[in-house]
Amino acid sequence: MTTPENPQSVYEAVGGEETFARIVRGFYAQVPEDDILGPMYPQDDWEGAEQRLKWFLAQYWGGPQTFNERRGAPMLRRRHIEFPVNREAALRWLELMRNSLDQIDEETIPPTYRHAIWEHMERAAAMLINQPD
Structure with missing residues (x-):
């Protein structure tokens, strides 16, 4: 979301x-006890899952290329195909992400950026659905 007026x-x-x-820490603080998402995560890799999501989001929004360097291309659908993601799971993921984002003030993430981040999360959640309702 860089523009000539704002190259940042x-x-x-x-x-x-x-x-x-x-954002990621707030999300993962909710996941272990969640009845839908919790069982999808490997119980012995919470820290790794948190790290990978942080790398992915940071890279997507213009930060370091750590995800690509350590994991290769994101290929989100392919990486998540083994998990049963239906509409309910996607909506729950969004709910927990919204809870996490809501913990961060508008001074840190101004509305324009918050809206862009949220739209990306909505697209990603919808794209990962691989099970019928």
């Missing part, structure tokens, strides 16, 4: 690594 990336504009770490 979204990653830089919202505070870089710390902000994306907060």
Whole structure:
């Protein structure tokens, strides 16, 4: 979301690594006890899952290319195909992400950037649905 008037990336504009770490940390604080999403995650890799999501989001929004360097191309559908993601799971993922985003003030993530981040999350959640209702 850089423009000639504002060459800064979204990653830089919202505070870089710390902000994306907060989004992901807030999300994963909810997942272990969640009845829909919790069982989808490997119980012995919470820290790894959190790290990978942080790398992915940071890279997508203009931060370091850590995800590609350590994991290769994101290929989200392919990486998630083994998990039964139906509409209910996608909506729950969005609910937990919304809860996490709502914990971060507008000074850190101004409305324009928050809207762009949220639209991306909605598209990603919809794209990952691989099971019928």
